[in-house]
Amino acid sequence: MDMENQALIKVALLAREKSYAPYSRFRVGAALLTKTGKVYTGCNIENAAFSPTNCAERTAIFKAVSEGETEFSKIAIVGGAEEKTMEYCPPCGVCRQVMREFVSPEEFLIVLAKSTTEYKEYTLEELFPESFGPDNL
Numbered sequence: 627m628d629m630e631n632q633a634l635i636k637v638a639l640l641a642r643e644k645s646y647a648p649y650s651r652f653r654v655g656a657a658l659l660t661k662t663g664k665v666y667t668g669c670n671i672e673n674a675a676f677s678p679t680n681c682a683e684r685t686a687i688f689k690a691v692s693e694g695e696t697e698f699s700k701i702a703i704v705g706g707a708e709e710k711t712m713e714y715c716p717p718c719g720v721c722r723q724v725m726r727e728f729v730s731p732e733e734f735l736i737v738l739a740k741s742t743t744e745y746k747e748y749t750l751e752e753l754f755p756e757s758f759g760p761d762n763l
C-alpha cells in the first residue's frame with residue numbers, strides 16, 4: 627500500500643465534503659501534489675446557469691497556479707453521487723487538457739479512488755494520449 631496515495635486520497639475525500647453540487651448531486655474532490663510536496667485541494671463548484679460549473683480537478687489546479695505553483699507530480703480524485711457508494715471518477719476531457727498544460731504526460735500520475743485502499747493509478751499519457759500541448763505551438 628502506497629502511503630503517499632493513501633494520504634492524498636484522504637485529503638481528496640475531505641475536499642469532497644466542500645463540493646457545491648446542488649444540481650447534479652454528484653460530489654467530487656481532488657488533491658493535487660506539487661513537486662515541492664505541497665497539496666492543493668479542489669471540489670466541483672456548480673452554477674444555476676450550468677455551464678460555468680468548475681470541476682474539482684480544475685479548482686485544485688487553478689488554486690495552485692494562482693499561488694505560483696506550476697509543477698505537479700500527482701492528483702488524487704474521488705467522486706460519486708450523493709448517498710451512493712463511490713465509483714471511480716475519471717477526469718473529464720477539459721480537465722485532462724488543463725493538466726496537460728503544466729505536466730509531462732508520461733510522468734504525471736492520476737489516482738482514481740473509491741476509498742483509501744481501493745484505487746487505480748494512471749499516467750496522464752495513458753488517459754490522454756496524442757494530446758495537444760504547449761510544445762505544439
Ligand code: THU
Nearest residue numbers: 650652654670681682716717718
Ligand atoms: N465533475 C468533476 O468535478 N470532476 C470530474 O472528473 C467529473 C465531473 C463534476 C462536474 C459536475 O459538477 C458534476 O461532477 C457532474 O458532472
